[in-house]
Amino acid sequence: MSGPLALVAAAITDGAGSRAAVAERTGLARDVVDAALEHLQRMGRLTAEQLGSGCPDGGCGTCPSGTADGRAGCGAGALPGRRGPVVLTLATRP
């Protein structure tokens, strides 16, 4: 029988797109789901990315619209305090 980790991973694979959806699909308590997701991250099975900015990793200096002195040349970059979602992506392993 699958344990909570396997259930959570399967729920994500099957398309559960939020913690609430994972809890609903697996029947697990929200606390257990949170712990399982955190542990999957520690194991490297899930990778977390903060979204909400379209800026490249290298900052404005590596962006085509960045200025020569490395500042943002567009209106969308380098905004402080952006509050985007965090995406947790399940690594697919053979």
Added chain:
Amino acid sequence: MTEPQPHRVASCHSDGTGAVAPAGAPVVALVGAPNVGKSTLFNALTGARRSVGNWPGTSVEVGRGAWKGRRVMDLVDLPGAYSLDAASPDEELTRALLVDVPACELPEVTVVTVDAAHLARSLYLVSQLRELPLRLVVALTMDDVARRRGITVDAEALGRELAVPVVVVDPRRRAGLARLHDAVLAQLDAPVPAARPVPAGLGEFELADDRFAWIESAVARATTQTAKPGQSWSDRIDRVALHVVWGPLLFLATMWAVFQLTTTVAVPLQDALDTFVAGPMSDLTSTALRGLGAGRIVTGLVVDGVIAGVGMVLTFVPLMAIMFVLLALLEDSGYLARAAVVSDRVMRLIGLPGKAFLPLIVGFGCNVPAIAATRVLSTRRQRVLTALLVPFTSCSARLTVFVLLGAVFFPDNAGTVVFAMYLVSIALIVITGLLLKKTLWRAMGSEPLIMDLPPYQRPTLSLVGISTWIRLKGFLQTATGIILATVVVVWALQAWPVRGEGEFADVPVQDSAYAALAETVAPVFAPAGFGSWESSGALVTGFVAKETIISTWAQTYAVADPEAGGDGAELGAELRRSFDESSGGHPLPAVWAFMVFLLAYTPCVATLAAQWREIGARWTAFGVAVQLSVAWVLAVAVFQVGRLFW
């Protein structure tokens, strides 16, 4: 050279390095995950009788103190650790002191700090410790926090499930400390309990899964949820905002309101600015330049070029400012993150990569960073496909043209017209994405992912202000940079006579090089109803940046009739006349066709440069071909169908 010292807490041979307690005092290790109140508990138990320093041979800080009570114990505060899997130097030391040492060097008792509000998270370490021959006591912290969240933890039941004594403590109020002391003393006299058996031969994942099954069982039997979980304001709002049906509808309604509010408030301001720029500002500048002895060329360049062109684009500053404020409010409140989830659902529905929504959402602000944002995608195929779709997102530069045309041709419904163009943009992305996926990217799968959303909050004035200013500054930089350069080139072409009797800077614009060049392109757009040289020329300059369409129109009509001043009403009348003539009396379908073409064709040279950099020249060229083909076919279809009814 210093000999590295072996890791040990208690030893049959220990020299008691760093110990504050008297020699021979039983050693008690205090462990737990970070942020569960472990250090607060350590401070409460030891008071001032402690030392803090790096563990010998490591850079990891460890506290050590005398825990007084019925018996003095040597309490060692080990670094915070989620588990014994040694993913960090802190966890490595904890593992070394509890796992990798001989039995005689283990602490006599190990106290595990467990957060009652996040029980499952804290119990993984307990599950691993239970597999070792250790005397354990669980110190249950944060019980008050758990109760406030409607979670009641039955310490006795938890103790039975874990087969470990559980003591509820509140180190800040010094509650439960004596009971914890007694529980540890009791363990000192007890035999080492049997380790929890785990099935043999399990892999890393299966072993972790087995531990979680044990944890889940303990949590289920030891906790009760006295209040329904998930009742925060954020969750309540999300029930609608993330609903499969209501979520997208709410998102669309929100965006409609944004455009409606933007156009309703901004258009009168824009008209006033427009009248000022085209009237008093142009007149005063002309008079001043003449007074300074400037010739016809300089006056023409400044008044008909820079002021007419750049000035017209700058009249959109209030509109952009209002739009950016509204978007910043939505972003800072946390709503835009929900919109991303709604978009993500659509992406999944049509089989596009789930994370592709991010660059596309960014693209609605500006396509250039959106192309850079395709780097979040994990495969090159996904990056290429998404980079090809980004130019179909309706950036804020196109917004200025939509607003101008909406205000001129649909004055009572300008906001709805702009909103409709955003819907067309979304439809274009979805349909083109599906077509490309069905043809070029059949084998592309989507990644399994979940999204964590920030809670809603009241937007902060400073963040909204900074966000608005940064975006507005970008708009101003474009207007005074690349648009100014384009304005000068367009003015020179419009001042250059190629037919008729005129001379440089004194030629009817229809006899200029600009008009002659535009006329060679115009027939291409005749089936779409906007095959005039004025519209075609503007679309050509629009390759540089979409705002230049406005500046070019303003220059064209200012040069065509300099005495008229080219104010907003005049520009509107000229546009109506031009579209009416080129469409054979069907200006409204022609305007829709023009806006659809504007939406679908190449956004700007900066986007092309970004595409070139991210996906290479071949795909960039392919993208331009697709954009022009899609734009032309759609524009012709819109006009030809529209003229039947309109």
